[in-house]
Amino acid sequence: MRSLKNNLAFHIEEYHHHFQVATADHHDLGEAYIRGLFKTEAKWRNMERMNEELDLSGDGQQRLQQFISDSPWSASALISDLAVKTSEFYASQPTYQRRDVGYILDESAHLKKGKQSVGVARQYAGVIGKVENCQVGVYASLVWNTHSTLINARLFLPETWTDDPARCEKVGIPTDQRTFKTKLELAREMVQADLEAGVEFDWVGGDGLYGHGLELGQALDEMGLSFLLDVHCDQQIYPFKPQLQVPERTSTRGAAPTKRRADVEALRVDAYAQQLLPCQWQSVTVRDGTKGPLKLEMHVRRVWLWDGEAETPTQRTLVISRRLTDNALKYSLSNDDAITTPIERFAYRQAQRYWVERAFQEAKSEL
Known part of the structure; x- marks a missing residue:
């Protein structure tokens, strides 16, 4: 525990300057607040309980509250610094790519x-x-x-x-x-x-909330970024590029058609997956796990999306994985090319959300 405390203090020291404001240096309160988060049981974690655990001199509770609520130090600048330091730390590792x-x-x-x-x-x-x-x-x-x-x-x-x-x-x-x-x-x-x-x-990932529709994918395209975003099982796709055209008028009654339609019907990704043959899946080892290698069956192909309004359909790469243990399917869309991008890279990227989900679980159960 002493080693952990010393390491925490050393780590916090890197961010000392963020707690310095024009009239005061609140570095001690920043360190105290973080120690309080560790020492106070999660369900009772508030300023009063944290102050009791920390035993700060004077009106510690009021000082902590003022530090978090009213002090002009910039939380966004601190978070940005942390992000850059994390990026630099990864880049310094021998196996980094x-x-x-x-x-x-x-x-x-x-x-x-x-x-x-x-x-x-x-x-x-x-x-x-x-x-x-x-x-x-x-x-x-x-x-x-x-x-x-x-x-x-x-x-x-x-x-x-x-x-x-x-x-x-x-x-x-x-x-x-x-x-x-x-x-x-x-x-x-x-x-x-x-x-x-x-x-x-190298790429942006996210769950079905962020992959649903075209909005975020188009924004990332405009930023020049690669992405692989999960989508829901009811995501509509076109396995082949649809032709968009205004239907010919077939009756003299009513107004003439003015809205373009696709010449083929869109297909749900889960319906598409059910049509795949065994030979259309490829076995990929994603990583070594505590219970042995993580292996998935993968299917990757070009598809098109159209929301009924855009001038042209949008080409994407559909990535489907199937777990060998229970045949559970996971669907994603990427703007990387299905032909030139190794299938192992798609599998790796799709599987990486696991570590984020586990980090949230650990944060809520252990901190």
């Missing part, structure tokens, strides 16, 4: 009681699989091989908050952060911010 580093997007819900916590509302909480009173954060992790580090986060503000200026004012939400933004918009902002800060990664 940039192609193995992913920027993984995910959300996590924090169950709450009452209505005072910023952003709290009745909304879907993935941690319990249903709508509940909670806060929801959009997070970014930098993942390399078996390592995963949270490097950015945005709190999702439901419209019940952004449409209520008085409520936002009461809890101190800055005026420039009271505009409603979707989770996809928050995700795009984080990617852009970390790129500008100098964080290095």
